[in-house]
Amino acid sequence: MAANMSLKKNEMPSQDPNVRNKNFLEVALGYTEEQALDEAARCLNCKKPLCVEGCPVNVQIPAFIAKIREQDYEGAYQCIHETSSLPAVCGRVCPQETQCEQRCVRGKKGDPVGIGRLERFVADWHNSHTCEVPPRPASNGHKVAIIGSGPAGLTCAGDLARLGYDVTVFEALHVAGGVLVYGIPEFRLPKSIVQKEVDGLKDMGVKFEMNMVVGRVVSIDELMEEYGFEAVFVGSGAGLPMFMHIPGENLCGVYSANEFLTRINLMKAYREGSDTPLMDLRGKTVAVVGGGNVAMDAARCSKRLGAEVYVVYRRGMEELPARKEEVEHAIEEGVIFKTLHNPVSIQGNENGYVSGMTCIQMELGEPDASGRRRPVEIKGSEFELPVDCVIMALGTSPNPLIKNTTPGLEVNRKGGIVVNEDGLTSHPGVYAGGDAVTGAATVILAMGAGKLGAKSIHESLSAK
Amino acid sequence: MYRIVTKKVLTPTLVLIEIEAPMIAKKAEPGQFIILRVDEDGERIPITIHDFDREKGTVSIIYQIVGATTEKLSHKEEGDYLQDFVGPLGNATEMPGCKKVAVVGGGVGTAIAFPVAKKLHQNGVHVDLIVGFRNKDVVVLEDEFRNASTNFYIGTDDGSYVRKALVTELLEEQIQAGADYDAVFCVGPMMMMKFVCKVTEKYNIPTIVSMSPIMVDGTGMCGCCRLTLNEPDGPVTKFACVDGPDFDGFKVDWDESVKRSRMYGEWERRKHEETCNLFKKEVK
Numbered sequence: 001m002a003a004n005m006s007l008k009k010n011e012m013p014s015q016d017p018n019v020r021n022k023n024f025l026e027v028a029l030g031y032t033e034e035q036a037l038d039e040a041a042r043c044l045n046c047k048k049p050l051c052v053e054g055c056p057v058n059v060q061i062p063a064f065i066a067k068i069r070e071q072d073y074e075g076a077y078q079c080i081h082e083t084s085s086l087p088a089v090c091g092r093v094c095p096q097e098t099q100c101e102q103r104c105v106r107g108k109k110g111d112p113v114g115i116g117r118l119e120r121f122v123a124d125w126h127n128s129h130t131c132e133v134p135p136r137p138a139s140n141g142h143k144v145a146i147i148g149s150g151p152a153g154l155t156c157a158g159d160l161a162r163l164g165y166d167v168t169v170f171e172a173l174h175v176a177g178g179v180l181v182y183g184i185p186e187f188r189l190p191k192s193i194v195q196k197e198v199d200g201l202k203d204m205g206v207k208f209e210m211n212m213v214v215g216r217v218v219s220i221d222e223l224m225e226e227y228g229f230e231a232v233f234v235g236s237g238a239g240l241p242m243f244m245h246i247p248g249e250n251l252c253g254v255y256s257a258n259e260f261l262t263r264i265n266l267m268k269a270y271r272e273g274s275d276t277p278l279m280d281l282r283g284k285t286v287a288v289v290g291g292g293n294v295a296m297d298a299a300r301c302s303k304r305l306g307a308e309v310y311v312v313y314r315r316g317m318e319e320l321p322a323r324k325e326e327v328e329h330a331i332e333e334g335v336i337f338k339t340l341h342n343p344v345s346i347q348g349n350e351n352g353y354v355s356g357m358t359c360i361q362m363e364l365g366e367p368d369a370s371g372r373r374r375p376v377e378i379k380g381s382e383f384e385l386p387v388d389c390v391i392m393a394l395g396t397s398p399n400p401l402i403k404n405t406t407p408g409l410e411v412n413r414k415g416g417i418v419v420n421e422d423g424l425t426s427h428p429g430v431y432a433g434g435d436a437v438t439g440a441a442t443v444i445l446a447m448g449a450g451k452l453g454a455k456s457i458h459e460s461l462s463a464k
Numbered sequence: 465m466y467r468i469v470t471k472k473v474l475t476p477t478l479v480l481i482e483i484e485a486p487m488i489a490k491k492a493e494p495g496q497f498i499i500l501r502v503d504e505d506g507e508r509i510p511i512t513i514h515d516f517d518r519e520k521g522t523v524s525i526i527y528q529i530v531g532a533t534t535e536k537l538s539h540k541e542e543g544d545y546l547q548d549f550v551g552p553l554g555n556a557t558e559m560p561g562c563k564k565v566a567v568v569g570g571g572v573g574t575a576i577a578f579p580v581a582k583k584l585h586q587n588g589v590h591v592d593l594i595v596g597f598r599n600k601d602v603v604v605l606e607d608e609f610r611n612a613s614t615n616f617y618i619g620t621d622d623g624s625y626v627r628k629a630l631v632t633e634l635l636e637e638q639i640q641a642g643a644d645y646d647a648v649f650c651v652g653p654m655m656m657m658k659f660v661c662k663v664t665e666k667y668n669i670p671t672i673v674s675m676s677p678i679m680v681d682g683t684g685m686c687g688c689c690r691l692t693l694n695e696p697d698g699p700v701t702k703f704a705c706v707d708g709p710d711f712d713g714f715k716v717d718w719d720e721s722v723k724r725s726r727m728y729g730e731w732e733r734r735k736h737e738e739t740c741n742l743f744k745k746e747v748k
Contacts, residue, residue: 172683174501174508174548182685211550213683217487240703241687250692250701250720252727259686267507267680275507275533276680277728277735352723399684400706 004041007110012117021303021333024186024270028092028120036121040068042106043113050103051115056448057084057155061100061115068118077126080119085158085201086151086447088127088193091120093184094444095323127196133203140164142461145229147214147402150178151443152235152434154197155450156457161204163458168229169201170212175266178237179435180443182266183258185297187304188326191265215401220409220430230461233453234417234425234432238440239399243392244289248346253279253354257290257298257393264301279389282306287357287385289343290393291315294440296326298391299335309335310385314342314362314375340364340375344382346390356384395440406430414439422456423449431456466500466549469522471542474604477529478572479538480514486521488551494579495557495674495710498523499682501548502536509533510679512576512651512709513552523551526575526604532735539743553682554709557583559672562646564590566638567613568631568660570652571597576674577651578605582612590614592643594634596656600625632659645669650713654722661713673713675704677725691724692717 013029014020020027031039043065051061059080067076080087096102096116104112142165146153149171157167175181177194202208214220214236223229241256243249260278263269267276286302288295291313302309311330313320316339320327331337340362347356361381364373398415410418410426416439417432419425425432433449435441470482488498497512515524529538540546557580559565565584569577574595585591593613597603599622610616617638619629631652639645650660651674664671677689684706691708692699693715702708 172550173681174550182681211548213550213553216552217491217550238685240684240706243687243690243701245701250690250717250724252724256687259680259688262680262686268505275505275735277507277731352720352726401684 002041003044004038006042009042009111009114010035010039010117012114017329017332017334020187021300024304026190027187027329030124031117031121036068036118037071039114039118040065044105046105050105051100051113054100054103056099056444057451059083059100059119064122065113065115065118068122073122073125074130076122077130080122083451084447085155085450086197087119088123089151089180089189089197090444090447091116091118091123092189092193095442097324099444127193136203136205137162137164139166139205140462142166142231143168143227143229144457144461145170145223145227145232146235147220147232148172148178148235148237148434148436149176149198149208150235150237150434150446151180152237152436152446152450152453153178153233154201155447156233156235156433156454157206158201158204159451159454160457161201161206163454165458165461167205168207168209170209170214170218172211172213172236173266174210176208176210178235182262183294183297185261185265185301187300188297213401215405220402220406220427224429230429230464231457232430233450233457234402234430234436235434235446235450235453236399236402236436238396238435239415241392241396242394244343244394246343246345248348248354249392251346251348251354252352253389254346255389255391257288257294257391258396260298260391261294261301270301270305278305281389284308284388285386286310286389286391287312287343287387288391288393289313290395291320291322291339292393292395292440293322293326293442295393296322296330298393299330300326300333302389302391303333303335307389310338310387311335312338312341312343312357312359312385314340315372316340316364319372338385342375342377343390347384354388354390356386357390358382358384396435398436398439402436422459423453424456429460465545465547468540468542468544468546471540474526475602478526478602478604479529480524480526480575481540482522482524483546483549484521485523485549485551488523488549489516489518489521492516492523492552493556494583495576496552496554497676497682497709498525498549498551499553499679500525500537500546500550502533502540503547506536506547507533508548508680508682510553510676510682510705512674512676513579514575515579523549526572528572530736531732532739535736535739535743550682554705555707557649557672557674557710559584559589559647559649562589564592564644564646566592566594566635566643566645566648568635568648568650568652569593569595570631570656571602573652573656573674574605574609577649578608578612580649580651581609585612585614592617592638592645594618594631594638596620596629596631596634596652597625598622630659631656632663635660636663639663639667639669647672650674654718654725657713658718658722661716661718665714671713672710673716675709675711675716675721677704677721678727679705681705691721
């Protein structure tokens, strides 16, 4: 088949912005077979595929796209699945524009190949066409415990189960999936997809123990000494939300993004009749503070709950750390960006509820240590933004629970677990990865860390 | 799923249930709490542990029927199952080095005061247990309290049982009578704790309070349970689920915590009414 030399990616069919900003159904609808074939034909099948180097888990991108061209979609899925446990998830939430697609040669002139969209197509095709359960790998008799069922934990569990390990995943919440279920909203990642991935692991023999807060009900040392786990992988994720420590931050109606999103995604507070309360945002005004993916998720959820929404971010539009597509979607849905603004204080009424937020305008100064231009306050530019609800999306600091209950587990200044290049912690037999190590990052980086953990655990235990 | 082994209706709005949860029972300590969900779509609510039996593998809690979730919970009987039961969460109550303490409980908070008093008493600490109830009809667990303390003092708001006295008055009487407490542990409604601290602050008696703010995950993730401690260097944000639930009562910003605890008050009342109506319809 001749290459498709169109400079444009096939557009992703999506719900109309003015319809989707009132519902929680998935925004992007996925390529049709025709669109997928057309997009696959844009891949030049480079001898030295740079896209693969851009992928934290080294998905063999040209190979799977070649399978699409042959209309062997199951083959394409198997090709991705060799290195990635969660294709349907990654196809939806990976920041492709800074990874695989950034390196694609087609991107030098025109759009890169829509790798993420093709990955999603393949994964969705597999999920709706393949129902046969792959045979369980033969057991090698080694027991491994995984703490946390987010992207790092699920990936590590999947890789080890494929190698025949007896894997048990311990999850603190009542549902498996970690940030994939409590953090990322339904309209970006339907929970049925996460459930399918979890079910797939169960089919491979992975056991899931819910409601297990490791560090409280059982310690890591007990898992190893009393329960016979030979290695432990800690993928306990991000921890406590950060706040700005400005006046008024504990008023009613100031949420951390973690709390706001957990109420909506995990506890389904957006549904009529939900048992979990959430502030009624219909006709209200919300300010989301921050510029990352979590801020976009919180802003877009607020919009769907009927609010007028501002994103307040201290740098400019160019500096927003969120995935480009999320920012575009948020703008299309009517979220208003107040960039180069920083909150100074939050005002409340006599009952302790938020009534406004004072912001100061910023300008960009000299580049700071991160290489980004440092935002500087413009003196005297304060003004009050009338809002009813403020959502702080400023990142998280690691949960202290595991550190405090695991003697010999070293953490860094910020509380992140210290690991070596193999993902091994200072505690023998205990590996770690994902946000618990790095602080808040992306799903795919956590998956990469889960893969590394699995590889190192395998090398260590198979040498025994 | 977690089985209800026994259920005791203590008063029309106060219920004790004993839950089969061997791993939690093995680790539970006084002052810690659990999070439960009644059913598949249920809310996560934190409830402090009332008692535990390591051998039997059970954990007991006492809850007050105030909202939709506790209403639904009250319709679960012995042999029924709870969807989720997580714990033990939070830090255990620690009162190191204390030889003589007052444990003060009010209302449903007395359910939490009990295990703390019991443990201290068992460890040879002199425990004056001071409890207060609204009226005669809601007095519970009197025998248990007596057995878990050196001296037991009880008062009711309206004088319908023993004597008309608030816990603050009972406590201050003992202090003035020369009870030289090393520390006070206090648990109950926020307003009660605030005023107990006002009393103990006068006499400079260190006071630990057990906070029960609104929570969602309860494991150190959402930040809903935050409160402010007024430290010498300025206000500091703490999270009750991982830093607490016990805090230095003299430092807590009570007014803020009271307001935060009322965040969903109106919603809760409406939801409770709806749930009650649903159950009434079912009965018909």
